[in-house]
Each structure stands twice: as C-alpha cells, then as structure tokens.
Amino acid sequence: DAGVTQSPTHLIKTRGQHVTLRCSPISGHKSVSWYQQVLGQGPQFIFQYYEKEERGRGNFPDRFSARQFPNYSSELNVNALLLGDSALYLCASSLERDYEQYFGPGTRLTVT
C-alpha cells in the first residue's frame, strides 16, 4: 500500500520567491495536516484540512496558505520566502480528523 507521498523531495529557493509543496494522502484518508520542522526541533503545526475545508491553523503568518483538492491531495504555498522558512515540511494524513496521523517523507526546503 502506498503511504503518504510528497513532492518535491528537495527544493532550493531564493529569498522573496514563492514555493508550492504537494502531498498525496494514503488512499481513503480524508484529513491532511502540514507541519514545519526546523533542525533540532519538533514539528510545528501549520494547517489541517478535512473534507477540503480548513479545520485548524497554527501560528504562522499569512504568507503561508494551503488547500485540499476533491481527491484529498493538498498543496502548501509559501509566498515571499524568508531565510527562516528553511525547514523540513511534513505532510501527515489521517482517516478522519482526529485519528492517528501518518507522515510523508517530507520536503526539504532551503532558502538562500
């Protein structure tokens, strides 16, 4: 069975640019959550989507946005990139909103 998939695996961007990260959940999972993990820290919650609606938002600026598509895949968009946005971005899917989360391999974003 395919797990959570994310693309791209690695990405290098310049300050001020925009980035789009993609996530495909496990088949049948309706909820997708996005986390940012800076080196040496635990994952920090960014967004949760369930049935294509935003159900939770962490303490991140409006430069961060996301959406979920009818097939339950999701995109995370970050505008006006800052050096501090360099991190591992993790997507996690769950069957329902409050069920156990399964993480994808992550996208390593480097902003120079």
Place this chain on the structure above:
Amino acid sequence: GQNIDQPTEMTATEGAIVQINCTYQTSGFNGLFWYQQHAGEAPTFLSYNVLDGLEEKGRFSSFLSRSKGYSYLLLKELQMKDSASYLCAVRDLSGNTPLVFGKGTRLSVIA
C-alpha cells in the same frame, strides 16, 4: 496553553534499557503519541496511549499517567539502529492543533 517537555539528549549502551520521559500540560487531552525520527527522515509511529497504564509492543513500551501529565517510552535491548530522535506528541481537542509535539529527545546508542 499547551506545553510538552522531554529531555534534549540521552546516551545509552547497546543491549541496555533506556527510559525517555515526557511531561505535558493540556486542557483537552485526548491521547499521547510517541514517534521515532531518524536524521533527515519523517517521523514514524511507535505507540499511542489514551488510557492510564502500559502499552507493550516488542522491544518498545509506553506508559501514561493522565493525572500526572506524564508518559515515558521504554526501549529494551537497545540496538545501534535505535539511535534517533524520539518525539512525544499530545492530541488536544481543545484547540485547532491536531498534534502538539515536544522538541524531541536525541538518543545515541553507543557500543
């Protein structure tokens, strides 16, 4: 608010037993998870506790005391491959965050 504390680093010897503690403060507790994360990789699920007591799964066990806001992960017969970060995460239904993670405990297993 939510607060999760766990030690930053631990070192243990191959073949030994190690206990990683986690304390938490939440208002809408609905379960505690332990994840293992190797460097540069995604977290992988280890255990889940929602009721008090011990959950055993092979070499790994996890304990929860809701009244004390305390959990621990016990790793037996340590192997070199157990060197990783161990993340404690709490599900809190009072807020918008599905999981609140601690900063992780980096475990080094030495020969």
